[in-house]
Amino acid sequence: MSFLMRRFRPEQLRVLVLVGVLVAILIFFQTQVEGFVSPRTVNRLQTSIAIITVVAVAETLVILTRNIDLSVGSIVGFAAYFVGTQLSRNNDMSPLLIVLMAISVGGVLGAINGVLVSYGRVPSIIVTLGTLAIYRTVLVEFSNAQTVLTSRLPEWLQTLPSINLASVGSFDVRLIFAMALAVVIIFQLALTYLPYGRRLYAVGSNPDAARIAGFPSQRIVFFAFVLCGALSGLAGFMFLGQYGNVTVVAGQGMELQAIAAAVVGGVSILGGTGSAFGALLGAALIGLLEQGLRRMPQIDEFWRYALLGFLILIAVAVDTVVMNRLRAIWARNELQMAAGSDQATEQEKPAHVA
Amino acid sequence: MSLSQPAAPATDSPGFLDKAWQRLKSWEGMLLAVLLIVVVFNAVNTPSYLTFGNWVNLFQLYIEKIIIALIMTFIIINGEIDLSVASIMALSAALMAFLHEKEVAFPLAVLIGLLAGLVCGLFNGFWIAFVGLPSLVVTLATLIAYRGLALVLVQDRSIGNFPVWFSNLGQKPLVGGLPFALILFIAGVALAIVILQYSGFGRSVYVIGNNKDVARYSGVNVRGVKMWLFIASGFIAGLAGILYAAHLGAMRGSTADGFELDIITMVLLGGVSIFGGTGSLWGVLLSILIILNLRNGMGLANISGEIQKGFVGVLLILSVLAPNIFGRVQESYNRRRRLSAAETAEA
Numbered sequence: 001m002s003f004l005m006r007r008f009r010p011e012q013l014r015v016l017v018l019v020g021v022l023v024a025i026l027i028f029f030q031t032q033v034e035g036f037v038s039p040r041t042v043n044r045l046q047t048s049i050a051i052i053t054v055v056a057v058a059e060t061l062v063i064l065t066r067n068i069d070l071s072v073g074s075i076v077g078f079a080a081y082f083v084g085t086q087l088s089r090n091n092d093m094s095p096l097l098i099v100l101m102a103i104s105v106g107g108v109l110g111a112i113n114g115v116l117v118s119y120g121r122v123p124s125i126i127v128t129l130g131t132l133a134i135y136r137t138v139l140v141e142f143s144n145a146q147t148v149l150t151s152r153l154p155e156w157l158q159t160l161p162s163i164n165l166a167s168v169g170s171f172d173v174r175l176i177f178a179m180a181l182a183v184v185i186i187f188q189l190a191l192t193y194l195p196y197g198r199r200l201y202a203v204g205s206n207p208d209a210a211r212i213a214g215f216p217s218q219r220i221v222f223f224a225f226v227l228c229g230a231l232s233g234l235a236g237f238m239f240l241g242q243y244g245n246v247t248v249v250a251g252q253g254m255e256l257q258a259i260a261a262a263v264v265g266g267v268s269i270l271g272g273t274g275s276a277f278g279a280l281l282g283a284a285l286i287g288l289l290e291q292g293l294r295r296m297p298q299i300d301e302f303w304r305y306a307l308l309g310f311l312i313l314i315a316v317a318v319d320t321v322v323m324n325r326l327r328a329i330w331a332r333n334e335l336q337m338a339a340g341s342d343q344a345t346e347q348e349k350p351a352h353v354a
Numbered sequence: 355m356s357l358s359q360p361a362a363p364a365t366d367s368p369g370f371l372d373k374a375w376q377r378l379k380s381w382e383g384m385l386l387a388v389l390l391i392v393v394v395f396n397a398v399n400t401p402s403y404l405t406f407g408n409w410v411n412l413f414q415l416y417i418e419k420i421i422i423a424l425i426m427t428f429i430i431i432n433g434e435i436d437l438s439v440a441s442i443m444a445l446s447a448a449l450m451a452f453l454h455e456k457e458v459a460f461p462l463a464v465l466i467g468l469l470a471g472l473v474c475g476l477f478n479g480f481w482i483a484f485v486g487l488p489s490l491v492v493t494l495a496t497l498i499a500y501r502g503l504a505l506v507l508v509q510d511r512s513i514g515n516f517p518v519w520f521s522n523l524g525q526k527p528l529v530g531g532l533p534f535a536l537i538l539f540i541a542g543v544a545l546a547i548v549i550l551q552y553s554g555f556g557r558s559v560y561v562i563g564n565n566k567d568v569a570r571y572s573g574v575n576v577r578g579v580k581m582w583l584f585i586a587s588g589f590i591a592g593l594a595g596i597l598y599a600a601h602l603g604a605m606r607g608s609t610a611d612g613f614e615l616d617i618i619t620m621v622l623l624g625g626v627s628i629f630g631g632t633g634s635l636w637g638v639l640l641s642i643l644i645i646l647n648l649r650n651g652m653g654l655a656n657i658s659g660e661i662q663k664g665f666v667g668v669l670l671i672l673s674v675l676a677p678n679i680f681g682r683v684q685e686s687y688n689r690r691r692r693l694s695a696a697e698t699a700e701a
Contacts, residue, residue, distance in 0.1 A: 068490075116671060116675065120675045120678060120679070121678050122671060122674040122675050122678065123628045123629070123674070125628055126622055126628060126670060126671065126674055127671055129615055129618065129619065129622075129667070129670060130619075130667035130668065130670040130671040131667065131671070132615070132667070133615070133663045133664055133666065133667030134664045134667040134668060136660070136663070136664070137660050137661055137663055137664025137665075137667070138664065140658075140660040141660065141661065256494060256497070256498065259494060260494070260495070260498065263491055263494075269488050269490055269491050270488060300506060300509075302502065302505040302506045302509055302607075303502070303506055304502070305498060305499075305501060305502030305505055306498075306499050306500075306501075306502025306503045306505070306506055307499075307502070308498055308499070308502065309495050309496060309497070309498030309499025309500070309501070309502055310495070310499050312491075312494070312495040312498065312499075313481065313491075313492060313495035313496065313499065316487055316491050316492075316495065317481065317485055317487060320485070320486070320487055321485070
């Protein structure tokens with residue numbers, strides 16, 4: 001038991017539980033809907049969660065530092081619209097340039113948030129509540145309420161959502177999902193192994209301690225917002241690719257979905273815990289539930305939204321109660337082990353002296 | 355001897371003018387100055403602005419939001435937040451409309467709608483006060499859930515055809531040119547000021563917002579206060595939802611979508627700290643007046659609703675940023691003055 005406890009931390013156990021819940025939901029829908037576990041479902045799920053996964057990872061970075069970004073939906077819409085207009089004017093722009101443009105537009109908007117939060121010392125919820133409205137306003141004014149049309153976009157972008165990277169039998173790996181997956185993997189590795197990633201956790205779990213320990217807290221939080229904006233910009237590009245038609249309300253309400261996915265995936269709103277992989281699992285769980293409920297004819301389509309809300313609540317409640325219990329057990333175990341090793345060294349000592 | 359003579363404090367305590375100056379330098383003073391500027395600006399630009407009709411109109415346009423802003427002030431001072439108010443509005447109105455459609459007696463439908471708001475608040479309060487989850491997460495989840503329930507009830511229809519007296523209640527003046535909702539708001543303001551600024555309950559709201567643990571150890575019933583606040587918030591949101599339905603004359607699933615952000619903006623602009631413990635209803639009232647007058651003035655000047663929203667967003671950020679920058683400039687100025695004073699003393 002204690003061997004196992006040394007190998008796994010409660011947070012890792014949590015990810016395992018989440019995977020278990022995912023499988024349980026799959027099995028449940030398999031019994032309810034004929035042929036639910038099929039290549040078709042998997043392929044659909046990939047396209048439906050790709051964008052929200054990227055935004056959820058972006059949100060995770062900020063929430064880890066005990067902040068919140070409510071403006072991600074506006075940033076996604078802004079980037080999608082901005083890039084879409086550039087492309088409809090000039091079809092020859094290279095894909096790489098377009099992606100970089102989307103990322104940098106998002107990054108700039110994120111940097112504005114970051115400056116205000118970390119150097120202006122305005123609480124993040126106030127800043128991003130404001131910029132949620134401001135970015136949308138700028139977008140509406142900038143666009144004259146016109147729509148980016150699919151037909152004006154270049155060929156390669158129109159075919160983007162249906163591109164398969166690889167097919168195993170009839171299971172496809174969609175390009176758009178592969179992009180999201182790449183984002184998850186890169187940020188999971190960065191959060192785990194890079195000093196900057198670890199500092200995000202440090203700042204979030206105890207801001208005072210992080211400051212006293214000499215971390216440049218302001219800069220760390222600032223870059224978290226810049227990265228969040230940049231990833232939202234990337235999500236904006238994906239949005240353009242997937243939907244083609246972009247109106248001025250694109251991405252509206254996405255902030256709540258992203259926060260929901262992150263929170264279900266185990267990112268604590270109080271900062272300091274969570275992972276990019278968890279955000280992916282959260283997005284997948286919500287996406288799967290939506291897919292399944294949509295395909296159960298006896299359930300009214302309007303129930304989806306209500307169930308989703310209660311699911312988030314239950315996930316967080318169970319999480320808080322169970323995780324607190326688990327952490328207590330772990331802490332006690334560690335204490336016992338420490339006491340045990342103390343005794344061991346004390347017994348050894350006299351022998352050494354003798 | 356000087357101890358027995360309390361009658362000469364005039365020299366060391368600030369005089370009336372000083373006090374007034376201190377007041378003006380406070381947050382509320384700043385808001386008052388901004389409000390005056392906005393009012394004067396509007397009055398000069400649009401002749402019809404200062405008419406009674408326009409002022410009733412100005413309140414009536416946002417009446418549901420400003421009613422909820424009153425209870426939101428309590429909740430944010432208490433150190434919590436309620437994002438689900440707009441969804442509760444929708445759910446209460448949807449339930450009422452649904453029952454009306456099923457030919458339940460209309461007053462009963464209204465009553466059940468109000469009750470639904472109360473139950474929603476109770477549900478929020480349970481998770482926050484007793485399970486101890488962060489209110490941001492709980493009300494984010496119920497924001498989605500209550501909206502979903504409202505959608506289940508009305509689906510993609512629009513339910514209207516309310517009795518005439520009900521629509522009149524929402525649209526026509528009741529007494530002396532004032533509509534029902536506005537009278538309710540004025541009464542609500544008086545009640546809220548008495549409770550928050552002058553009662554024991556109000557003090558405990560502040561104490562809990564300042565430091566929850568200290569409040570608990572001093573014997574304040576933290577759970578009870580939080581519970582009551584969320585129940586009240588739910589009930590008032592339900593009431594506002596039903597008023598909104600009367601106001602619009604119809605109800606859809608997306609009714610009141612996104613109102614929570616406007617409401618929270620009003621409260622925060624009023625100088626209430628998002629971390630709880632500080633702020634006053636006076637400030638919130640001033641900020642409500644500023645936002646209403648700004649939007650009214652911009653509306654009269656043909657500025658689009660979208661720009662108005664963005665402008666309020668800028669105002670929200672500036673309201674916290676400006677004092678921060680001002681404070682820091684003053685701090686560095688003081689430090690420099692101390693340093694130069696020390697240098698001259700050395701010399």
